[in-house]
Amino acid sequence: MRERERRRQLASRIERFHGIALEQVLAEIEYLRDAGDTVIAGGSLAYGLGNGLSDLDMLVASPAAVKSSRIPLEHFLGSLRVDVWKLGQRSIEDSFGRAEEALASERPLLGDFGDSDHEDEFKLLHRIAFGLVVDGGGLELEAEGRDWRRVASGLVLREYAERMRAAALAAQLALRASRPVAAVVNARLAVENALNAALTERGLPFISDKWLGERLEGGAPGLAALYEPFRQLPADPAREGAGFAEAALRACAEMWELDLGLDALLALARWHRTEDLELATAGAEQLLLALRSGAAWVLEEGEAEAWRRLAADDGAQDEEGWALAGRDPEEMALCVRLYERGLLGLGWTEGVPAAALGTGRGVGA
Secondary structure: OOOHHHHHHHHHHHHHHHHHOOOHHHHHOOHHOOOOOEEEEOOOOOOOOOOOOOOOOEEEEEOOOOOOOOOEEEEEEEEEEEEEEEEEEEHHHHHHHHHHHOOOOOOOOOOOOOOOOOHHHHHHHHHHHHHHEEEEEOOOOOOOOOOOOHHHHHHHHHHHHHHHHHHHHHHHHEEEEEHHHHHHHHHHHHHHHHHHHHHHHHOOOOOOOOOHHHHHHOOOHHHHHHHHHOOOOOOHHHHHHHHHHHHHHHHHHHOOOOOOHHHHHHOEEEEOOOOOOOEEEEEEEEEEEEEEOOEEEEEEEHHHHHHHHHHHHHHHOOOOEOOOOOHHHHHHHHHHHHHHHHEEEEEEEOOOOOHHHHHHOOOOH
């Protein structure tokens, strides 16, 4: 009965927003189906959210050996865009298998299954585990005893906990480097990542970073109240940034029993290059060249000396990159600037401990 009601609500939403019947959508994508295929709806419209600008995500899952699509086929019915993936059952099971193996490991997972721009694998797992079967007999997946929702949720939980940790470190480094705007932006991001993890722990399906406010109001009003002080960045980051960032990290600590103190995070973090960087001289100016992207930045003499010290340490790098702990203030300030520009990335020697992810406190449950 619950699935029938969900299907009715989905049909009502796309009819209200676009004047399109669900049966019209199924007819439009019929050419993609083979005997035995199941059609699953996922995304915001299928999870009770969305508006007139939302597209409809559909998955055609086949028990046959088919070449799975990682890029959706786009269809337009009036104002409604329908994105459709055709996936074989084996591909689906392989994705869940990879996710289960990753969850059993303590290594960092950050970015392995998607990033802030490309989260298709996260969404795939949640479409299967939480999606709405709108046509067909449903999937008969082979792995007995696997808790599909636990795997899908656990993967997002680990990813967003690690994003929270990275944003918390970036906020504190920005404060130390006297970059208050970067500090408050990363502090709020840490809270939003912590909240996304908390929503996932409560069993809500993953959509992406969109609809955070609506998901909080609908499924976790106590967490919505916790988020309220951080919805808007301070008008004067130079004066209010430190207090805002400290309050944000305290809010994260209310949700997750992780040590987000600067010393604890520095001991685990590494800088790594995301570009081929090279120092060059042009007349009296010192230029840092990003060779792959063809960009250059003028460095002050102190910054140039800091880069020389960092570059001299290249031979001492381990696989994770330069250790953050022990860097002098000029080196750290330069690294923060390069990180803001995407020229350095943050790596970690270990992932967020699995035990810590069982301790979400569920503020305001």
